[in-house]
């Protein structure tokens with residue numbers, strides 16, 4: 065059965081790849097709408113970027129809603145140094161003109177509240193969780209109705225990506241992240257924490273990109289245009305050849321729980337000091353507190369890429385040889 069989902073995101077290069085994947089998983093996912101939040105890029109830029117992605121995917125019918133333009137309390141710090149001046153790897157695709165899409169009037173929070181109350185819907189959160197924290201505050205009943213919440217964010221044993229200990233989404237709005245983990249705790253529910261422990265293993269290498277271009281030049285060229293800058297950034301900062309694509313894993317995991325494994329734990333998010341934004345995972349059960357999160361630690365990397373490529377590119381249709389992909393993923 066198809067799962068209905070709202071994607072909350074801050075596009076962002078890997079957000080864009082995640083949305084492309086979600087839209088390609090037609091048998092598994094029904095994307096009810098996309099809400100945008102300030103994060104990797106300022107919210108207006110993220111809104112335009114998601115329209116660019118929807119246009120490329122011929123899916124401008126999917127409604128997009130503008131969300132929070134800054135974190136709950138902290139000053140907003142974007143990640144355009146990582147994602148390029150346009151938030152899409154300096155691909156500089158033109159803005160989508162207004163006559164090509166349906167301009168939505170309600171805010172992201174209103175759309176979330178209405179949709180959650182109307183139908184069973186899950187949420188994949190790919191950016192700072194500001195919109196979701198505002199929803200919990202303004203309409204707790206609607207928040208209660210979230211079917212499943214998968215959050216790309218945080219880190220258990222892996223190091224941070226914007227401080228020694230913090231992952232960007234939780235670091236950007238630590239108060240929102242902290243609030244969401246507390247809300248889940250209060251309700252006795254688990255948030256799925258798709259953190260850097262697993263997403264760091266998802267590296268799009270130049271070889272894999274070439275493979276994408278060979279199999280499906282249209283998609284491959286688009287992915288190349290938005291990831292080139294990102295790859296240069298990874299080389300400069302981490303001496304990594306390729307780029308880490310965090311967000312698509314959260315989408316894939318939402319649809320297929322067998323892709324990752326982890327453990328239930330009590331998690332809190334630090335909101336101050338030098339470890340601001342850190343996800344504190346009580347894996348040793350010091351606090352004797354019931355779990356509020358399912359923390360992912362293992363990912364079946366080859367299975368993820370197989371899914372990613374078969375959905376996005378169409379592997380069999382394009383005559384892909386399974387052995388070649390297996391070799392590239394060794």
Ligand SMILES: [Ca+2]
Nearest residue numbers: 076079190191
């Ligand atoms: Ca993101």
